[in-house]
Amino acid sequence: MTPDYAHARELMVEQQVRPWDVLDPRVIDVLATVPRERFVPTPYLGAAYADVALPLAHGEYMFKPVIAGRALEALRPMDTDDVLEIGTGSGYVTACLAKLAREVTTIDRHADFVDAAYGRLEQLGIANTRFEVADALTWSTDRRFDAICVNAAVDTIPSQFVTMLKPGGRMFIVRGHAPAMEAVLVRNENGASRIESLFETDIPYLVGAAPVPVFQF
Template identity: 35%
Template sequence: MNVEQARFNMIEQQIRPWDVLDTSVLGLLSMVRREDFVPAAHRSQAFMDVELPLGQGRNLLAPRVEARLVQDLNLSKRDTVLQIGAATGYITALLAHKSQRVIALEAEAALVSAARANLRQAGVSNAEVVQGDGTQGLAAQAPFDAILLCGSVPEVPQGLLDQLKVGGRLLAVVGNEPVMQATLFTRGEGNQFSRQALFDTVVQRLPGFTEPSRFHF
């Protein structure tokens, strides 16, 4: 496989058509080697438009979804970011290049180890991976400029929104199959939050987030 041609095709055929047009994000996709963050058994699929299994019921998101989430979080180099669901650290690396600092929460011990090793190999020094329950966020380190949930949730817990600074943004894929939307929440003054639906997609659930109760008659 011609890796650089495959990377170019991923960017031009999958990612640009999905309205990822920020040149800084597109440049990162060329620079950060996605294949180094993919398990060896699936490395040949590193540039394909699919979610890749990581074990323990976890997947890597498809490249176009990863890129769109990073773009739409609209980060600056002054931002401190909380990522929920580090997986193997690829999105963590992209966020780190766009921000001042990233703290990535990951529940699975094996993925924590993999993400730390991958980030170290990639030379990323402004991101740390912490094993923990993403549903609770990281109140001890709050408030954050931005929070990214790397997977879907039925709804965003208020406790996570409360960990945003005024003007901070939280981006998550919200809903239930077959209808989910990437949704951007922005904190106003006090406890005021606005929400904006950005695009439709269906992605794997993040572990631990409570499913809505269903009534049976």
């Protein structure tokens, strides 16, 4: 029997996402319409709308639906916004951002992730996205963005990420040490950063951004 993904998507929104204070109507509409099952690896299709992080290749993971929802709720991209996504992964968050924003630039160090995500968005008719294969910690651009979504954790927030924000721009990022990391919203206010704590979570680190091991003698 073919799974009823539309019903599963409705339950995800009503039972997982809304109770986690994701209430913006545009964000809810995107989560209720973007087919998450199109982005999930085949072995995990049965868990496409479950409240779990799903494994991808290279030791990476898809955000749980609630974390994807909270990231979108915090950023609230407008249809005039240019958005940078760090960590394309499966392309699910990319698709959600692209439905909300004017344009999305998404980068990932894994070329196979970028190629697969490009194909998925193309199949869904989403064309306002630029894809690049790059290491976020060494990638540079002269562009500045209204919003940045970082889909991995960092020990400390890289200063170069903040400098890529336009004045008034905002960034969703998770920082700190497992198992009690802190998701925050960073705002660029007249060149100064203001950080708003959102919630505690525990997600994999961005490659190169994990804490330096402390050796005990």
